[in-house]
Amino acid sequence: MNAISQPTAWFVDLRQLDEHASPEDKLRFALRYAVLAPSNHNTQPWHFIVDGDCLTLCADRMRALPVVDPFDRELIISCGAALFNLRVALSRFGLAYAITPFPAPADVDVLAHVRVVPEGHCDNSLVPLFDAIQQRVTTRESFVNEPAPPEFQRRLVEAGVAEGCDIVCVESAAGRENLAALIGEADHTQFKDPRFRRELANWVHPGRDQDGMPALSAGMRTLLDLAVPLVSSVIRTFDLGGGMAATHHALAAGSPLLLCIATGTDDAPAWFAAGQALQRVLLTAAAAGMTASYLNQPIESPPLRERLRAALNLDGMPQLLIRVGRGAQAPHSPRRPLADVVS
Numbered sequence: 436m437n438a439i440s441q442p443t444a445w446f447v448d449l450r451q452l453d454e455h456a457s458p459e460d461k462l463r464f465a466l467r468y469a470v471l472a473p474s475n476h477n478t479q480p481w482h483f484i485v486d487g488d489c490l491t492l493c494a495d496r497m498r499a500l501p502v503v504d505p506f507d508r509e510l511i512i513s514c515g516a517a518l519f520n521l522r523v524a525l526s527r528f529g530l531a532y533a534i535t536p537f538p539a540p541a542d543v544d545v546l547a548h549v550r551v552v553p554e555g556h557c558d559n560s561l562v563p564l565f566d567a568i569q570q571r572v573t574t575r576e577s578f579v580n581e582p583a584p585p586e587f588q589r590r591l592v593e594a595g596v597a598e599g600c601d602i603v604c605v606e607s608a609a610g611r612e613n614l615a616a617l618i619g620e621a622d623h624t625q626f627k628d629p630r631f632r633r634e635l636a637n638w639v640h641p642g643r644d645q646d647g648m649p650a651l652s653a654g655m656r657t658l659l660d661l662a663v664p665l666v667s668s669v670i671r672t673f674d675l676g677g678g679m680a681a682t683h684h685a686l687a688a689g690s691p692l693l694l695c696i697a698t699g700t701d702d703a704p705a706w707f708a709a710g711q712a713l714q715r716v717l718l719t720a721a722a723a724g725m726t727a728s729y730l731n732q733p734i735e736s737p738p739l740r741e742r743l744r745a746a747l748n749l750d751g752m753p754q755l756l757i758r759v760g761r762g763a764q765a766p767h768s769p770r771r772p773l774a775d776v777v778s
């Protein structure tokens with residue numbers, strides 16, 4: 436890994452936090468970890484307001500992706516992931532907290548109030564995930580073709596269940612091939628849409644240095660004009676190589692474990708829970724030396740989402756489809772300055 440290219444947001448040093456700092460200062464420090472959460476296209480669609488020992492988490496819908504995410508489902512998921520990082524950091528600082536999700540029904544942008552509760556119960560189960568916040572990275576490369584140990588899979592399932600979500604793991608070759616075909620179909624449909632390509636190109640842009648995915652821009656100069664499914668697979672999944680005929684096989688082979696996060700309902704509270712489950716799963720994987728990336732394409736298309744649901748025999752609604760495995764260390768992506776997301 437090239438240390439020079441690592442964005443500075445990822446170098447957070449806990450020793451800079453005075454243990455006698457006020458709850459407000461500790462909340463503000465915890466936000467350095469919250470913003471390291473993943474978000475679709477690295478939009479970082481969140482805003483935090485700190486007031487004494489209280490914090491309000493708001494959705495920043497100016498950063499929405501209206502083509503790929505017309506109902507802000509993935510936007511809320513991303514905010515849920517940021518909240519989970521905040522919970523882990525507060526727990527690591529030894530602070531108990533109380534969370535009120537969606538406290539202001541009249542304002543749908545207010546996603547949660549978080550209040551530090553001095554005498555409350557501190558969630559020690561989250562503390563072992565703290566170091567993984569800075570280790571986690573989305574890795575779009577092919578993974579080592581080795582089975583995921585059952586004990587590791589069990590921990591991923593438990594992580595999702597702890598956040599109120601259902602987790603389905605798919606590791607059989609036939610199951611992965613089946614899902615790879617659905618992903619390829621969704622990729623193809625999305626990349627035929629010029630609005631989708633334009634939206635993606637806007638975030639995969641070499642000129643961005645605080646958000647988006649500038650590192651993916653190399654070799655994507657003509658992205659706006661492209662409608663080639665293989666190229667979409669490079670961006671959305673990983674560099675498959677070998678042409679379209681090999682695409683689905685390579686995707687299945689390079690993803691030893693596929694994991695779907697599903698919820699009982701399909702509304703903002705469910706998306707918020709799915710985001711927290713996602714981050715708990717990702718940090719659990721990172722703590723075990725594993726990495727992940729996303730194969731959400733079928734979930735972003737209503738007909739394909741139904742087919743995915745049927746293929747996985749789900750009662751609930753699929754919210755995220757990720758691949759988990761052992762991969763090369765990828766560089767971190769940039770983050771916006773804290774001053775831009777905290778007030």
Ligand SMILES: Cc1cc2nc3c(=O)[nH]c(=O)nc-3n(C[C@H](O)[C@H](O)[C@H](O)COP(=O)(O)O)c2cc1C
Nearest residue numbers: 473474475476477509512513572573671729731768
């Ligand atoms: C809800 C959600 C959906 C995402 N969808 C995709 C995707 O379809 N393809 C992809 O390559 N990455 C996807 N990502 C990963 C983001 O691109 C990634 O989190 C972001 O670029 C920041 O990089 P990092 O995760 O390495 O910090 C998604 C992330 C989230 C939270």
